[in-house]
Amino acid sequence: MELYLVRAFLAVASTGHLTRAAERLHASQPAVSGQIKAFEEKLGMRLFERTSNGMVLTRSGRELLGPAEKLMAASGELLRAARAIKGELSGRLRIGTLSDPGFIRVGEVLSRAVERHPLIELELHHEISGAALEAVRDGTLDASYYFGELSHPEVAGLALGEVVYRVAAPAAWGDRVRQADWNELAAMPWILTPAISTHHHLVRTLFEEHGTVPSKVIEADNEGVIVNLVESGLGLSLVREDLVHGNARAPGICVWEKTRLRTPLWFIYQSKRAQDPLIIALLAILGEAWRPASRGEPEVPPRPVTNPVAPGNRCVRPAVGAPQRRSA
Numbered sequence: 001m002e003l004y005l006v007r008a009f010l011a012v013a014s015t016g017h018l019t020r021a022a023e024r025l026h027a028s029q030p031a032v033s034g035q036i037k038a039f040e041e042k043l044g045m046r047l048f049e050r051t052s053n054g055m056v057l058t059r060s061g062r063e064l065l066g067p068a069e070k071l072m073a074a075s076g077e078l079l080r081a082a083r084a085i086k087g088e089l090s091g092r093l094r095i096g097t098l099s100d101p102g103f104i105r106v107g108e109v110l111s112r113a114v115e116r117h118p119l120i121e122l123e124l125h126h127e128i129s130g131a132a133l134e135a136v137r138d139g140t141l142d143a144s145y146y147f148g149e150l151s152h153p154e155v156a157g158l159a160l161g162e163v164v165y166r167v168a169a170p171a172a173w174g175d176r177v178r179q180a181d182w183n184e185l186a187a188m189p190w191i192l193t194p195a196i197s198t199h200h201h202l203v204r205t206l207f208e209e210h211g212t213v214p215s216k217v218i219e220a221d222n223e224g225v226i227v228n229l230v231e232s233g234l235g236l237s238l239v240r241e242d243l244v245h246g247n248a249r250a251p252g253i254c255v256w257e258k259t260r261l262r263t264p265l266w267f268i269y270q271s272k273r274a275q276d277p278l279i280i281a282l283l284a285i286l287g288e289a290w291r292p293a294s295r296g297e298p299e300v301p302p303r304p305v306t307n308p309v310a311p312g313n314r315c316v317r318p319a320v321g322a323p324q325r326r327s328a
Contacts, residue, residue, distance in 0.1 A: 003075055006068050008035035009047060013065055017054040090119035091278050096132040096144025097124050099163075099223055103240070104145050104265070105289050112285045120278060128221055130196030136268050143269040143279065148198035150266055156274055157266035158283050160290045165202060165263070167256040168230050168239035174254045177236075182210040185256065189217035189235035191226055202261050203238055227253070 011021035012032065022029045036055075040047050047061035057065065079090070097106055110122060125141060132144040137154050150157045167185070169177045177185070186207050192214070193199040207214050217235050220226050226237050231252035244255050267286050273279050 001071070003072070005035050005039040005042070006071055008032050009039050009061075010065075010068055010072060012036055012048065012055050013057055013061065015054075016056070089117045089277055089281055092121040092123065093142045093278055093282065094123045094125060094140070095282075096127040096135060096141045096146075098127055098129055098132060098145050098147065099240075103242070104160075108289050109282075109285055112289065113282065116285065117281055120281070128194055128196055129198040130194075130201075133268065134196075136270060139270065142273075143267060143282065146198075146266045146268045147263050148201065149264070150268065154271055155268050156271040157268040158286055160265045160267055160286065162262050163265050164241040165199075165238040165261040166241050166244050167236060167259060168227075168244050169236045169254045169256060170230060170233040171252045171254045172233060177254055177256050180256070182207065183212050185236070186210075186212040186214045188215065190214040191218045191220055191229050191235045191237040192216045193226070194219060194221055197221070198263060199238055202263060206259070206261060 008021065008025065008027075011024050012018060015021045015024060018033055018036075019029050022032045025032060036048065043064075045060045046058050047064065048055040049058055097104065101107060106124070110124075113120060113122060125135075127135060127141075127144060129147045132141065132146050133148075133152065133155060135141040136144050136146075137152060145160075146157065147163055169188070173188075177188075180188070190203070192203060203214060214236075218229060220229060223240070227239055227243055229235065230237050230239065236256075238261065239253065241260070244253050267283070269276075269279050269283075
């Protein structure tokens with residue numbers, strides 16, 4: 001059985017159109033049409049009905065779809081096995097990302113992976129932390145970055161470092177925020193992430209420890225959007241420390257200096273895949289990119305804690321004409 005005929009059959013079945021199938025296969029439309037005709041003649045049956053809207057599988061075509069998919073999967077596994085014998089890793093990894101790419105060093109990690117293992121195909125999917133954990137557990141993602149405590153028995157992880165969050169408010173609220181206690185802070189409008197996220201859990205836990213619950217005015221699932229909303233005067237939120245302190249600080253933000261929250265940063269994968277060569281190769285690259293000795297970061301991320309510091313408040317107001325930070 002010629003595999004290119006099976007591949008053409010699956011492409012047309014998936015797209016429902018000869019032209020789109022040809023684009024997927026990087027072939028001409030007449031070539032794909034000829035391959036479908038040759039496949040039908042070889043099998044002695046019609047696989048598609050040609051309609052004005054495209055190509056529709058016949059009953060015979062639908063019944064052959066499953067075996068054809070299994071055949072192509074088996075051929076791919078055979079090719080991967082042959083490459084593994086030769087010492088060449090190949091395959092596809094679906095990787096979840098979160099936060100901004102620079103902070104989790106996506107570019108550096110992928111650059112090393114492409115250079116070292118050019119036959120590995122990498123797909124990136126931006127996720128919320130809790131959704132990323134569920135996707136890895138369920139196998140929708142092969143691996144993912146993740147913030148928060150990791151205790152699920154089916155998920156293992158490589159500790160990369162930690163994320164430090166601060167309570168951030170609009171700069172114009174500086175005097176009000178400086179004098180606020182926990183109840184007054186909770187009564188102010190808050191920008192919260194979806195309940196499935198680690199960010200949301202940190203906010204809830206922070207206030208539950210002080211016997212109160214934050215008010216919510218807006219829900220956002222993007223870190224850059226949250227920073228922009230705080231700067232725009234819509235409410236308070238947790239914002240990464242590197243975005244409110246130092247040279248990369250966001251203008252127009254006031255930091256409530258009475259607490260800091262730390263949470264671990266992981267790269268997670270299914271526990272049962274700990275010996276998967278693709279996972280092992282990726283973990284080795286991550287270990288190099290996040291090597292503590294060269295980065296000055298902790299070997300093992302600490303548990304999330306609240307660390308009070310000296311009272312006070314530091315507000316950063318943008319200078320007239322200063323460029324504003326854009327959301328990611």
